Amino acid sequence: MDRSEPPPPKPAKGEDFGYRLFPERRSEAKPQRSFLATSLFTYNHKCQVMLKIALDRSPYAQLLLDAMKQSGCTVSKDRHFACEECDRCVGGGFDSATSQIVLCQNNIHQQSHMNRVVTHELIHAFDHCRAHVDWFSNVKHLACSEIRAANLSGDCSLINEMTRFKFGLKQHHQVKKTVPCR
Numbered sequence: 001m002d003r004s005e006p007p008p009p010k011p012a013k014g015e016d017f018g019y020r021l022f023p024e025r026r027s028e029a030k031p032q033r034s035f036l037a038t039s040l041f042t043y044n045h046k047c048q049v050m051l052k053i054a055l056d057r058s059p060y061a062q063l064l065l066d067a068m069k070q071s072g073c074t075v076s077k078d079r080h081f082a083c084e085e086c087d088r089c090v091g092g093g094f095d096s097a098t099s100q101i102v103l104c105q106n107n108i109h110q111q112s113h114m115n116r117v118v119t120h121e122l123i124h125a126f127d128h129c130r131a132h133v134d135w136f137s138n139v140k141h142l143a144c145s146e147i148r149a150a151n152l153s154g155d156c157s158l159i160n161e162m163t164r165f166k167f168g169l170k171q172h173h174q175v176k177k178t179v180p181c182r
């Protein structure tokens with residue numbers, strides 16, 4: 001993840017890369033300053049705590065972090081992870097434009113779910129860094145990474161993953177790259 005990143009392709013006019021599912025990813029999005037600030041802080045804090053537990057204790061996450069480090073893709077918790085508010089149907093995603101894993105703080109409420117999302121997205125991050133996946137124009141690259149992530153993270157059944165594909169490849173990964181609906 002420390003390697004230089006190619007500039008993200010610009011969406012064609014009218015093309016949906018899924019950022020609407022991740023409102024805080026949109027540059028025009030304003031920082032949260034609403035009456036919900038207190039509860040959002042609570043969500044964010046809980047997300048950060050669960051993330052730390054996942055990174056410290058999940059054997060799958062540790063395996064991936066070690067593999068990435070050995071591939072020259074060292075991951076930093078502060079740089080490469082972001083707890084954010086998302087659309088209700090999304091658990092997390094990988095934003096290839098920023099090399100960041102997005103964790104949906106309003107939708108992840110259990111440690112086991114956090115562990116699955118972190119593992120799943122780390123596999124995409126690993127593929128992005130090591131294999132230079134072309135998320136935007138090569139469907140085979142996307143499908144291959146998705147199948148690996150689904151199989152290796154144990155986060156979802158094949159049926160669940162197929163549902164995501166039906167849901168929309170672009171919505172699922174181009175923001176990401178991200179992972180709707182768990």
Ligand SMILES: [Zn+2]
Binds near residue numbers: 120124178
């Ligand atoms: Zn995925």
